[in-house]
Amino acid sequence: MSPVLSEFERAIGRGLFRVPECTECGAAVWPPSEFCSACLGGVRLGLGYGGGGVSGDGDKRLQGRIVECSMEMPAGRPAAGSVRSSFFCLVAFECGIRLIARLAAPVPPAPGDVVVLSSCGMSPDGAGYVFEVSTPDAPEDPANPANM
Ligand SMILES: [Zn+2]
Incomplete structure (x- = not known):
């Protein structure tokens, strides 16, 4: 390596x-x-x-736009009244990289929608990377109150 x-x-x-x-x-x-x-x-x-919460320089947000997306299955067991599905999206990031990322959202994103990288990591089996994006105007993760 x-x-x-x-x-x-x-x-x-x-x-x-x-x-x-x-x-x-x-x-x-x-x-x-x-x-x-x-x-x-x-x-x-x-x-x-990073999505914040990481020590060091992980506070910057990487922004990108949806190129295309496909629906996955509903994410977990949806709470009443807030059905959120997750979508696999091809995202063109401003740095020039295109990635497949997962987006949890109530409605499918449209091509051109702006998203930010919200988390990333190694896949559980270590065979690849996993990326998640979120829409910038969505409520922040309540577990992460660092965005004051
Ligand atoms: Zn070069």
């Missing part, structure tokens, strides 16, 4: 999404790799984005 990848996975394991960037042309490099896919320059990890 390359140093960039292991560093990336350490960060994402803590809920921090550090965007791999080319040291030559500045392009975001996805998936994380030792070399830029555009110019073969070196890659370093940029500042981290």
